[in-house]
Structures are given as structure tokens and as C-alpha cells.
Amino acid sequence: MKLIVLGMLHERDMHPYEISLVMKDRNMTHYTKLQIGSLYYAIDQMAKDGEIEVVEVIRSKNRPDKTVYRITDQGRAMFQQLLLGKFKEIEPIYHPMYGALSFAKYGDAEELAAILEQRIYEMRHQVNFYYTLYEDHRGTVPLGGLHLMIGLYEHAKTELNWLQRLHADVKNNRLGELGSLDLGEEE
Structure with missing residues (x-):
């Protein structure tokens, strides 16, 4: 989840709900587990770790506040580490059958x-x-x-x-x- 969030924030600043919409729009549910709760948890952790930071909070009368995040230099470094790690990773194939x-x-x-x-x-x-x-x-x-x-x-x-x-x-x-x-x- 962290790799995906950091990758999305390379594209542009976004709030978590927007990230989930882009993931759904790109059919990422076919190759990654998308759980909205884990998305928000991952974003909270990345903000605490300094990998992303708040750009603005959009307030609305009828809706919850939307916190927009951007990737930091530390986040870019973490993204590269995660990206390269995924390319190196060799996973055995486990099929339910x-x-x-x-x-x-x-x-x-x-x-x-x-x-x-x-x-x-x-x-x-x-x-x-x-x-x-x-x-x-x-x-x-x-x-x-x-x-x-x-x-x-x-x-x-x-x-x-x-x-x-x-x-x-x-x-x-x-x-x-x-x-x-x-x-x-x-x-």
C-alpha cells in the first residue's frame, strides 16, 4: 500500500479518498488488495514518518474535511527503495488448487x-x-x-x-x- 500511495503522490498532491478513487479507476483492485481502512492507516503512518506532508485541508459544510498530502524528499527516497525492492523480489506462486x-x-x-x-x-x-x-x-x-x-x-x-x-x-x-x-x- 505504501508503494502505491507514494507512487500516486508522485503524480500530484491528493487526499486519501481521491487516492482510493484513482486506484479503483485504474482497476488496481485486480492486482492489489484495496482496503480503505488500511489506506488511511498507511497515510497516517507515512505522515508520522515524514514521507508525506499535509499541503492543505479542504473544509466543507456538508462533508468531512479533506486533507491533501504531498510526497516529501524522504518519501521519494522510500518510494525508490520500495520500487527497486519489488523488482528484485522473487515470490513463489501459490495457487489455491x-x-x-x-x-x-x-x-x-x-x-x-x-x-x-x-x-x-x-x-x-x-x-x-x-x-x-x-x-x-x-x-x-x-x-x-x-x-x-x-x-x-x-x-x-x-x-x-x-x-x-x-x-x-x-x-x-x-x-x-x-x-x-x-x-x-x-x-
Whole structure:
């Protein structure tokens, strides 16, 4: 959350609610957890740590006050540290189904197939959504944002292909068999 807030404040001074609106507008909920409470907590902590500072407080009769923040030099340094750290970070992939796959041969094949059919259906929609998201933003967002969108699209396509192969083996009751899978071309 800290990286995102500092990154947003690189663009312009904002109040927390505006930051949450920009996050939603950019569909950041598809690749980061957005909890408005944690956003406000993160902003409070960054202000205490001197990474951001208050620019102004907008007062309104009918609404709560809006505190507008800007990034400080210390915040810029923290942003660089966080950004570079994320590029260096290598996370293993944990999929909710991985733990179950070792034992799937003991499961009810018809029920597993039905669940996989639903997941495939949903994943097709996700692939289409990410493709449309990319197409709608070509030429209007920096290349870093487009790489993000293409990454989401390509990950979703890979997941869809994997689910389709798995579904075929479940339908053919092959999960308990020894053998190999066609991985396609390797780079």
C-alpha cells in the first residue's frame, strides 16, 4: 500500500479518498488488495514518518474535511527503495488448487469437472476483461501501465490453458495415471 500511495503522490498532491478513487479507476483492485481502512492507516503512518506532508485541508459544510498530502524528499527516497525492492523480489506462486491437486485423484470426478467448467467460464471472462482493459488504454497510459495490463492478460491466458488441460484429464479420469503433459514450446 505504501508503494502505491507514494507512487500516486508522485503524480500530484491528493487526499486519501481521491487516492482510493484513482486506484479503483485504474482497476488496481485486480492486482492489489484495496482496503480503505488500511489506506488511511498507511497515510497516517507515512505522515508520522515524514514521507508525506499535509499541503492543505479542504473544509466543507456538508462533508468531512479533506486533507491533501504531498510526497516529501524522504518519501521519494522510500518510494525508490520500495520500487527497486519489488523488482528484485522473487515470490513463489501459490495457487489455491496446488495443495489439492496431489489428492484430486480421490475426488469425485464429476464434481471436479463441474467446478473446473465454471472456473474456465470465469477465466475466459477475465482474459477478455484484461484484453479489453489493455485495448482501452493503449496510447493513453505510460508503457509501465501497459506492461502491467499485458502481464495480467498473459497470466490469465496461461491460467485458462492450464485449467482446460486439467479439465480434460479430470473428464477422462486420468489424474491417477502416470505420464507426462505437453507443455508446448519451451523458450
